[in-house]
Amino acid sequence: MRTMTKHTALVLAAMLALACSPKDEIDRKVEDLLSKMTLHEKIGQMNQLSGGEWLVESAAKGEVGSILNCVDPAEINAVQRAAVEDSRLGIPILVSRDVIHGFRTIFPLPLGQAATFDPALVEKGAAASAREAVSSGIKWTFSPMLDIARDPRWGRVAEGSGEDPYLDALMGEAMVKGYRSEGLASCVKHFVGYGAAEGGRDYNTTGLTERMLRNVYFPAFKRAIDAGAETLMTSFNENDGIPSTGNRWLLTDILRNEWGFDGMVVTDWNSSGEMVAHGFASDLKHATEISVNAGVDMDMMSYGYISFLEELVKDGKVKESRIDDAVRNILRLKFRLGLFENPYVDENAVIAYDGETLAAARQAAVESAILLKNDGVLPLAKGMKILVTGPLADAPYEQMGTWAFDGEAEHTVTPLAALKESFNVIYEPGLAYSRDNSMAGIVKARQAASRADAIVVFVGEEAILSGEAHSLSSLDLQGAQSGLISAMKSTGKPVVVVVMAGRPLTIERDLANCGAMLYCFHPGTMGGPAIADLLSGVEVPSGKTPITFLRTAGQAPMYYNHTNSGRPNTGTETLLEDIPIAAGQTSLGCTSYYLDSGYGPLFPFGYGLSYTTFEYSNISLDSTRYGKDGIIKVEFDLSNTGKYDATETAQLYVRDLVGSVTRPVKELKRFGRFTLKAGETVHAGFELPVSELAFWNSEMEYTVEEGAFQLWVAGNSADGTPVEFTVE
Numbered sequence: 001m002r003t004m005t006k007h008t009a010l011v012l013a014a015m016l017a018l019a020c021s022p023k024d025e026i027d028r029k030v031e032d033l034l035s036k037m038t039l040h041e042k043i044g045q046m047n048q049l050s051g052g053e054w055l056v057e058s059a060a061k062g063e064v065g066s067i068l069n070c071v072d073p074a075e076i077n078a079v080q081r082a083a084v085e086d087s088r089l090g091i092p093i094l095v096s097r098d099v100i101h102g103f104r105t106i107f108p109l110p111l112g113q114a115a116t117f118d119p120a121l122v123e124k125g126a127a128a129s130a131r132e133a134v135s136s137g138i139k140w141t142f143s144p145m146l147d148i149a150r151d152p153r154w155g156r157v158a159e160g161s162g163e164d165p166y167l168d169a170l171m172g173e174a175m176v177k178g179y180r181s182e183g184l185a186s187c188v189k190h191f192v193g194y195g196a197a198e199g200g201r202d203y204n205t206t207g208l209t210e211r212m213l214r215n216v217y218f219p220a221f222k223r224a225i226d227a228g229a230e231t232l233m234t235s236f237n238e239n240d241g242i243p244s245t246g247n248r249w250l251l252t253d254i255l256r257n258e259w260g261f262d263g264m265v266v267t268d269w270n271s272s273g274e275m276v277a278h279g280f281a282s283d284l285k286h287a288t289e290i291s292v293n294a295g296v297d298m299d300m301m302s303y304g305y306i307s308f309l310e311e312l313v314k315d316g317k318v319k320e321s322r323i324d325d326a327v328r329n330i331l332r333l334k335f336r337l338g339l340f341e342n343p344y345v346d347e348n349a350v351i352a353y354d355g356e357t358l359a360a361a362r363q364a365a366v367e368s369a370i371l372l373k374n375d376g377v378l379p380l381a382k383g384m385k386i387l388v389t390g391p392l393a394d395a396p397y398e399q400m401g402t403w404a405f406d407g408e409a410e411h412t413v414t415p416l417a418a419l420k421e422s423f424n425v426i427y428e429p430g431l432a433y434s435r436d437n438s439m440a441g442i443v444k445a446r447q448a449a450s451r452a453d454a455i456v457v458f459v460g461e462e463a464i465l466s467g468e469a470h471s472l473s474s475l476d477l478q479g480a481q482s483g484l485i486s487a488m489k490s491t492g493k494p495v496v497v498v499v500m501a502g503r504p505l506t507i508e509r510d511l512a513n514c515g516a517m518l519y520c521f522h523p524g525t526m527g528g529p530a531i532a533d534l535l536s537g538v539e540v541p542s543g544k545t546p547i548t549f550l551r552t553a554g555q556a557p558m559y560y561n562h563t564n565s566g567r568p569n570t571g572t573e574t575l576l577e578d579i580p581i582a583a584g585q586t587s588l589g590c591t592s593y594y595l596d597s598g599y600g601p602l603f604p605f606g607y608g609l610s611y612t613t614f615e616y617s618n619i620s621l622d623s624t625r626y627g628k629d630g631i632i633k634v635e636f637d638l639s640n641t642g643k644y645d646a647t648e649t650a651q652l653y654v655r656d657l658v659g660s661v662t663r664p665v666k667e668l669k670r671f672g673r674f675t676l677k678a679g680e681t682v683h684a685g686f687e688l689p690v691s692e693l694a695f696w697n698s699e700m701e702y703t704v705e706e707g708a709f710q711l712w713v714a715g716n717s718a719d720g721t722p723v724e725f726t727v728e
């Protein structure tokens with residue numbers, strides 16, 4: 001017998017260790033279990049149902065693999081007991097819930113969290129939310145939503161990170177990591193293009209090309225998957241005529257074959273069945289065949305899989321090997337989550353509203369608030385006599401925003417309650433709710449204003465006005481809210497407006513009627529104390545717009561990272577009021593703008609003021625020429641030129657001047673939060689590998705193209721002077 005060399009022994013030992021890795025161990029368990037399952041039991045795993053105790057029967061029969069919308073630990077345990085103890089194979093149930101921006105403790109809307117430009121804080125928030133949810137027996141959340149949203153008419157802008165692929169990717173990654181750290185599986189959704197609904201009307205058709213998908217809509221999904229996202233949800237929309245839930249190219253070619261995703265794919269709620277309404281499937285059975293063959297593993301609430309899949313396999317329309325793969329993906333997740341070892345939740349150890357979570361929610365609310373205007377009225381001196389008015393001043397339910405299923409209004413601290421701690425408050429609501437059109441309350445508020453030194457008006461949207469299925473064609477403040485603001489302005493007292501909404505509203509006229517405006521995407525449970533701290537100067541605003549603010553809804557979609565037309569605006573265009581009567585057809589020039597609202601937005605992406613001022617200077621690169629494997633080192637000075645210690649988010653943008661396909665006029669590539677004392681200057685820098693300038697080009701190759709680039713470091717996407725470099 002030949003003796004083993006030391007090297008061979010080491011290699012063998014390493015191979016053995018690999019062979020026994022947890023992944024292989026899990027795969028072995030999956031195969032073992034799969035080999036014992038009947039076709040009916042396999043299909044049972046692919047079925048997800050919503051509801052309560054009636055699920056016990058389905059679980060005992062092995063006809064359900066996952067449940068949603070069941071949050072009572074005792075009910076969860078009852079369903080679990082039926083699955084584990086009464087079903088033939090004892091496979092535990094995967095319990096899911098939409099924990100979108102918190103479970104009990106509600107954090108700011110995801111759009112608000114994106115406004116923090118603070119992924120570490122977002123990760124912390126996701127971890128805290130996961131702690132609460134997991135303690136109640138939930139193991140899987142349908143978050144993060146990674147849909148790029150460029151049209152605020154779409155109500156679901158509230159649920160995502162806005163319009164920018166890079167910010168979206170970083171926020172998604174942070175959430176996935178946060179959830180994972182506390183044992184909550186995530187679900188990246190909605191794959192894909194859902195946010196590009198025509199006209200901003202939810203569920204509507206999209207027409208995105210493969211290149212747009214790859215350059216803009218895929219990156220956040222890919223990054224979140226690389227960060228460990230366990231599952232992915234298909235989207236409701238059809239893109240280019242193919243509903244996502246039936247799109248084999250998306251769900252198999254891209255997701256599995258190109259990206260190597262080994263997680264689980266779930267439909268959106270009945271999105272398999274809805275392929276009938278799309279006109280893509282003739283009936284539910286046909287829809288089931290299409291979606292399973294496209295690569296979907298689990299059916300959320302169409303009942304198609306449990307009703308027809310067995311028959312489809314017997315008819316030869318769906319291969320059993322496809323079912324096996326789907327079940328592998330589901331079981332692998334259940335093993336990874338440790339469900340087989342630990343299926344039950346301790347009903348006496350539920351965690352909610354602990355100090356750490358509330359502090360994280362408060363910090364997130366502070367950092368997510370965006371100061372859009374300040375003529376010097378803010379911060380307000382503590383102890384001042386203020387009139388607090390407006391329908392959102394004391395609306396604990398509304399300030400939680402959409403998708404706050406498990407948040408409890410009685411735990412929410414409103415601005416009214418919080419402001420009373422630091423100010424001498426007179427309260428007069430003015431309007432009962434955001435759509436209220438009555439004038440009587442406004443008259444009362446106006447009278448009360450005479451007793452105050454300043455007025456704070458809380459306006460915005462009730463929670464129901466944004467989120468799923470809640471699109472709007474006008475983005476002005478609803479009801480008589482603008483009237484309330486102008487009535488307050490007419491008192492001559494300093495007016496501060498605080499907006500709490502699910503989307504960027506068109507608030508141009510309201511801005512003109514106030515001295516300061518603080519914009520908060522529904523700030524959640526701790527919104528009140530956070531806003532009180534900001535208004536009183538205990539905290540200094542640092543949020544930046546994660547989405548462009550429009551002047552009028554008619555400008556939508558408008559986003560900073562667009563490509564140029566051949567006739568870009570010049571900034572000198574004639575607006576409606578200045579057009580002479582009987583003007584000649586071409587007398588206004590021929591550029592790309594709106595006669596009534598011009599070219600630019602109200603506020604660009606990345607915008608937000610502070611109580612202090614910041615200046616950028618000495619922006620320099622370490623070279624003017626880079627190879628494709630180079631690293632661009634940017635340095636700059638950032639100075640706090642005002643009177644408050646504060647935090648600024650510096651943003652690095654690039655433009656690839658000429659491409660084989662046209663490139664955006666600006667793209668965010670890096671950002672960082674810098675905290676500076678009043679008067680302080682810091683020398684700071686970013687590093688950007690040239691490889692991150694790659695895009696899907698005319699040949700549909702992901703590559704960096706040689707040529708000239710511009711680079712900006714600035715406080716928002718519209719500011720700054722570019723420095724130039726080339727890639728060779």
Ligand code: BGC
Nearest residue numbers: 068098142189190268269468
């Ligand atoms: C939404 C998803 C959500 C699911 C489950 C659907 O209507 O589009 O985002 O996760 O319901 O509640």
